[in-house]
């Protein structure tokens with residue numbers, strides 16, 4: 399997926415990935431990260447996710463990275479917030495405490511010289527095609543401090559239309575990608591059968607959401 403793919407999705411409002419509710423796994427599993435109030439949480443490929451408000455409600459500062467300025471603007475506008483905007487390295491930093499959203503390519507994040515003790519990935523890894531995933535994991539390993547924890551939410555499905563996101567990333571692949579640098583623990587698997595619209599539409603026979611805790615070695 400190149401940048402244009404995502405810019406076009408936001409320009410034409412084809413953002414079916416955006417949830418109007420807080421992610422169930424975030425609400426039920428975040429405590430496993432042990433991240434206390436005041437901990438800054440890295441949210442890669444954040445879109446305009448409302449999950450960032452939930453994290454802020456737990457007392458966290460949020461550091462989100464998002465390619466699309468439309469998404470970043472939408473996040474603040476829909477929350478009725480007026481951020482300050484400054485250039486910071488390869489990014490435009492939109493700030494309205496406790497939200498720091500960096501508009502630009504997440505793969506340039508190291509330039510900011512920051513590290514994090516906690517991160518939340520919902521629909522970031524699964525937005526990336528297979529060829530980009532190892533680079534994403536390398537970057538996450540460099541951005542997360544030793545002992546730091548990531549709550550990772552992936553999808554697994556058997557859709558034949560797996561040329562565009564959301565890509566299926568199952569437990570075996572998560573372990574293969576992360577296990578050399580993170581301890582990987584599967585916390586939960588929500589199995590969705592015909593109640594999922596894509597299964598009901600005959601696009602796939604299952605559509606599961608998996609939640610992992612990754613602990614940086």
Ligand SMILES: C[S@@+](CC[C@H](N)C(=O)[O-])C[C@H]1O[C@@H](n2cnc3c(N)ncnc32)[C@H](O)[C@@H]1O
Nearest residue numbers: 404415443444445447464465503504520521525
């Ligand atoms: C599937 S969406 C998920 C958004 C969000 N995590 C959520 O749960 O709603 C993936 C997002 O990643 C953004 N994105 C894709 N590649 C990116 C990159 N290299 N750097 C920053 N953001 C990127 C897209 O614009 C899109 O908003």
